[in-house]
Amino acid sequence: MQAGLLKTYKNNVQTRGSWAWLLAVVLFVFYIIIYFTGLLDPVARAIGFPSKWNIYGTLYTLAIIIGGIYFLRRHGNSRYHQIRTYSVIFFQVVFAYSIPYIMELFNMRGFTFSIFWPLKIDYFYPSYILDFPLLLVLYAFLGSLVLVPLLTFFIGKRWYCSWVCGCGGLAETAGEPFRHLSDKSSKAWRFEQFAIHGIMIFAFIGTILVIINWSTGVSISGELTTAASVDSQQSRSAGEEPRLVLYGSTKLASPFDGKSVWRPADTSLPADEINRKWVAVSVDDRRIAPDMRDDYVIDFSEGSNLQVVSSRPGMDGQMFGTWQTGKTPNTVEVSYPRYPTFSTVATKIQGIYAFVVVALLSGILGVGLYPLLGSRVWCRFFCPLAAIMGLIQKFGRFRITVKDDMCISCGNCSTYCEMGIDVRTYAQNNQSFKRAACVGCGMCAHMCPRGVLKLENRWDLNPMKNNTNIRTFDL
Amino acid sequence: MHYAIIGNGVAGINAANTIRNREEAAEISIVSYETDHFFSRTALMYVACGQLSEKCVEPFERDHYERMRFTRVKERVSALDTDRQSLKLAGDRHLTYDKLLIASGSLAVPPPWPGMDLDGVGHFVTWQDMQWLTERSGTARKAVVVGGGLIGIECAEVLSLGGVDVSFLIREPYYWPVALDENEGTIVADHMRRHGCDVRLNTEVEEIVGRDGAVTGVHTKAGETIDCDMVVVAIGVRPQTDFLRDSGLEFGERGGIVVDEYLRTNLDNVWAAGDCTSVVWFNGVRRPEQLWYTSRDQGRVVGCNMTGDNRRYERGLFYNSAKFFEIEYTTAGYVNFNFEGEQSWFQHEPGTYFTTRLVYLPDRRLIGFNGLGRRWDHTIFLQWIREKRTVDYAIDHLAEALFDEEFMPTFRVVAARP
Incomplete structure (x- = not known):
């Protein structure tokens, strides 16, 4: 069960040496290419994938499998680590990778069962989740609001963070060589508390705003068959509300035939007005055209969201309305906000969250900083789901029990804690403890050369107060 | 009040922390030539092999000395002058004290054979x-x-x-x-x-x-x-007390400083704690006890006593742990003390390096435990020994003392009962 020695600190790439910096740069560049460019789309199509995101998913899954094998070679002598590693590989391969891919093959939108709100913030965005069948909507809500808190109360957030989660999965496998780089200082702990709860509140507020915006929205529907019918469909709502104009299309057939050509001609507005007003079209949050002056081929399948975004001065980036193919062929539903100013703010916050938290913190920084700040930068400082589970964990059964008087203060526990918890301070003070950040990876107990630490679920919910040992020395 | 502490090891730093906790205004100097910061000596092997960095083995954050207002004197003490209450440092300089703690630790035992001065x-x-x-x-x-x-x-x-x-x-x-x-x-x-x-x-x-x-x-x-x-x-360690030879301190065999149960030496205002002392063991023998845990406890006790308390240092039952490559070892109570008529119950779980040994007297009273491979909570064994439980009771309740990681193979009694 116990680990043999490791040569961690005699290694350039593991000690923020030149190779570590190079690796970090490579990861940053890779993430920027994936997130902000379409460079990999042709590559994806060439190997038979629908988009670059499939390449990313495949690489991510491979990293977890290969990293998992590496981890098992180092720590597989412990059954806790064996089972835990098989678990993260299983959930990544089956739930995060295969099931959504298979669903897409059957022309459904891919749904990831192993991810919950607010880590997947879209699961509480009505316009997103209500596109899924009712059972999946129920799963997303009950999973996030019932399953996650209950399991966390009973066995700690480890059931998710180091057994199921894809972010955690990568950290526990491919991130294994870098786990000791987490910052153990009390300064880092203070930043952690500030940052992770800040992001959690950000996620709450963002979700609530999006729900309010959606529930006060207005939607109209119409038929969409030919150019003429599109023109006739120039939906106008009464009074001050925004006008939505559909441009004529010469080849518009059934939206479900997979392709439709849109051309900004024959509209009721002058051409320069059009150019200023309608600037971008996106399908399912993927921007596909910078403006509508030319012909575009749009992949347009059932359930897609066609978004028209305005760039009128002062309304930059505002979502002007949402086109959605209707439940029956050849119909289209158009929804737009009743309170445009509120909608602007809500949409802006949604956009900031998507960029800062989802793209920047969880992807680019979260993984890019592995070789410099350890594998759990995202999980420790920013993940809103980890923040919620951490608060529940503080009141739950999971704790780390410390064996009295046996600690030799060597520091293996603290060093190899990927969450930067200074376990040694508790261990040398005979202090069993709960920490919100702890993902229960079990490495502190595993690395301890004196068997002082043990992960446990127990009903005495406050291990801190049971410590009456007179040998305890409290600073 | 100026407290001088010779030694920046576990006994010295624990004493310093305790003194600071009890006396806000005390002036505390820690004199040691070895390292700037307190480090865990038991973790030296992990630094040597690269499993830990030099900073990893420091149990306190680096601002500890500043925060606790300890003066760190990085010097080697060459002699103690009790008349002037002063320590002789290099270059004819001195450090005077009101109260002195000697916690100078151990050095390696020099071997009796020739060739020690060779390079390598x-x-x-x-x-x-x-x-x-x-x-x-x-x-x-x-x-x-x-x-x-x-x-x-x-x-x-x-x-x-x-x-x-x-x-x-x-x-x-x-x-x-x-x-x-x-x-x-x-x-x-x-x-x-x-x-x-x-x-x-x-x-x-x-x-x-x-x-x-x-x-x-x-x-x-x-x-x-x-x-x-x-x-x-690596044939053992001995108290590092040579520099105190002419100070008037009383030494026991192997050069340990003789202290009483309050960790006072024979000299006024001089205490000693940790590896460098010679204390009375449970069986009445006086000798150094060169263990991390006892040094830590002695440091805490002596810190109280130097600031006016009157606490006995009570050794308690023996316990210890170690690790031999991957094999962890836990011991509690009296193992290999060769009491008259003592016997052992031993089991070796097949296909593993997990062993369990219970030492007991002819009246079946449990007195000691040795375990390899699995993790055990030594405090449970110490409690059983104090409660005078029998070896039969211990075998029946062994699983209660397990401290294994979750999902470890279940512990079973496989050996015949005594």
Whole structure:
């Protein structure tokens, strides 16, 4: 069960040496290419994938499998680590990778069962989740609001963070060589508390705003068959509300035939007005055209969201309305906000969250900083789901029990804690403890050369107060 | 009030912390030449092999001295003048004190055979030893480790990991007879051999030999010669008290400072704690106890007593733990103390290196425990021993004392009951 020695600190790439910096740069560049460019789309199509995101998913899954094998070679002598590693590989391969891919093959939108709100913030965005069948909507809500808190109360957030989660999965496998780089200082702990709860509140507020915006929205529907019918469909709502104009299309057939050509001609507005007003079209949050002056081929399948975004001065980036193919062929539903100013703010916050938290913190920084700040930068400082589970964990059964008087203060526990918890301070003070950040990876107990630490679920919910040992020395 | 503490180890720093907690205004100086910051000496092997960095083994954050307002004097004390209440430092300088704690720790025992001054021969006790070993093992190809104890096996493990071929010379017929029995010692030695260590039992050194001032090999008393380019001598430690020879302090055998149950020395305003002391053990024998845990406890007790408290240092039942490569070891109570009529119940779980040994007296009273491989909560055994439980009770309740990781193979009693 116990680990043999490791040569961690005699290694350039593991000690923020030149190779570590190079690796970090490579990861940053890779993430920027994936997130902000379409460079990999042709590559994806060439190997038979629908988009670059499939390449990313495949690489991510491979990293977890290969990293998992590496981890098992180092720590597989412990059954806790064996089972835990098989678990993260299983959930990544089956739930995060295969099931959504298979669903897409059957022309459904891919749904990831192993991810919950607010880590997947879209699961509480009505316009997103209500596109899924009712059972999946129920799963997303009950999973996030019932399953996650209950399991966390009973066995700690480890059931998710180091057994199921894809972010955690990568950290526990491919991130294994870098786990000791987490910052153990009390300064880092203070930043952690500030940052992770800040992001959690950000996620709450963002979700609530999006729900309010959606529930006060207005939607109209119409038929969409030919150019003429599109023109006739120039939906106008009464009074001050925004006008939505559909441009004529010469080849518009059934939206479900997979392709439709849109051309900004024959509209009721002058051409320069059009150019200023309608600037971008996106399908399912993927921007596909910078403006509508030319012909575009749009992949347009059932359930897609066609978004028209305005760039009128002062309304930059505002979502002007949402086109959605209707439940029956050849119909289209158009929804737009009743309170445009509120909608602007809500949409802006949604956009900031998507960029800062989802793209920047969880992807680019979260993984890019592995070789410099350890594998759990995202999980420790920013993940809103980890923040919620951490608060529940503080009141739950999971704790780390410390064996009295046996600690030799060597520091293996603290060093190899990927969450930067200074376990040694508790261990040398005979202090069993709960920490919100702890993902229960079990490495502190595993690395301890004196068997002082043990992960446990127990009903005495406050291990801190049971410590009456007179040998305890409290600073 | 100026408290001077000689030694920046676990006893010294715990005493300093305790004094600060009890006396906000005290002036506290910690005098030590070894390192700037307190480090865990038991973790030296992890720094040597690269599992931990130098900073990792510091149990407190680096601003600790500043925050606790300790004055850190990085000097070697060369003598103690009790009349003037002052410590002699290098270059004829002095440091006066109102109260003095000596917590100067241990040094390696020098071996009786010739050849210690050769290049490539050293010990593994101090920070400087660790630096030497780390550097030397980078170029060495073949090492001899002498001494079948804990430091010896740690060196063997570190050197093997670093790719150095190791011959491990043990004077006794099996590994570590002070603490293990033959079954246990054999399991450990076999495990070492599986890791590629050349373990040689019943082997004593005659002489360390070299050429041009550098070591080339070791002659054993059996007449063998083992070629090597590095030798680590780990045949024990002794109190580091030579610099106090002329101070009027009373010393016990092996050079430990004699202290009473309040850790006072025979001199006024001078206390001593940790490895450098000679204390009375449970069986009435006076000798040093060179353990991390006892030094820590002594430091805390002496810190209270120096600030006016009157606490006895109570040794309590013996316990300890260690790790032999991957095999963890836990002991509690009296094992290998050879009480009259004592017996052992021993089991070895098949296919593993997990063993359990219970030592008991003819009246079936449990007095000691040794465990290899699995993790055990020594405090449960100590409680059973204090409660005078029988060996039969202990066997029935062994699972309660387990401290294994989750999902470990279930513990079962497989050996016949006594």
